């Protein structure tokens with residue numbers, strides 16, 4: 001089966017810009033897959049999604065959705081995709097249900113089908129009692145759910161979701177996650193851009209991490225986490241008591257089984273939090289780590305075990321520097 005999304009050597013340079021926003025990006029998304037597109041601010045995610053949804057013209061390379069080249073045949077491509085943007089862009093002159101029906105009609109969905117689909121999607125998104133509500137009277141979570149319903153009404157092959165749970169309360173977030181997971185069984189391909197690593201780890205079959213318009217890595221969240229040096233982590237919160245903080249990573253790396261040490265507290269924080277990536281069973285290292293610190297009269301206020309997460313992978317690949 002052809003990939004649902006196929007990006008080959010994609011390049012985008014905005015006019016007057018000195019560098020490429022997308023710089024030779026290639027990846028594929030399989031039909032029915034939930035794909036997480038991750039990257040720091042300015043990495044080129046929105047530009048890539050913009051190209052795939054025909055809103056941005058590529059400078060070079062190719063991009064296909066559902067087998068259709070987005071630059072060569074944007075009209076056909078638009079029938080294949082739907083976008084749920086981060087900001088509410090519902091039509092405020094229409095009520096909730098009319099927003100769905102109007103969108104379906106724009107995409108050529110037949111009259112009875114669009115009314116049937118509107119009711120079905122309102123129910124599925126927990127909005128059956130909001131059919132006649134004005135857009136301005138919907139909560140942020142309800143508006144978000146209505147935008148997902150609107151995106152699905154013309155039965156797109158690929159759904160692009162931009163930060164789907166930003167600003168949602170925990171219940172709404174779980175609800176939206178459940179609906180996204182349901183799409184997998186409906187065979188809808190989902191491309192999810194998010195800065196929420198828990199969300200990406202939970203929902204994505206595979207994630208691609210981009211930075212500076214290039215793909216840094218692409219794999220399942222589990223494989224990426226496994227690829228981190230060390231199989232677990234030990235977090236240590238300490239007060240150096242005069243011991244040179246710069247010498248701490250070295251001191252702790254010398255403990256048998258510690259593979260890498262990273263400072264996770266900000267530079268100006270008097271309390272130091274260090275994350276130790278360990279190859280051995282992390283629990284077995286608590287004693288030796290505490291001992292090494294104690295011998296240098298370093299106060300330990302907390303020592304805890306943790307498993308690495310997708311966030312650790314992300315930080316390892318893209319660094320801690322603010323963009």
Ligand SMILES: Nc1ncnc2c1ncn2[C@@H]1O[C@H](COP(=O)(O)OP(=O)(O)OP(=O)(O)O)[C@@H](O)[C@H]1O
Nearest residue numbers: 014015017021039040041042043044045046047048
């Ligand atoms: N319309 C535009 N004109 C000029 N430069 C742009 C335009 N849109 C984006 N850029 C630049 O292209 C680069 C990639 O931006 P893009 O918005 O694609 O990144 P992003 O990964 O989506 O970031 P974020 O996570 O902040 O949404 C950035 O350097 C940005 O400043």
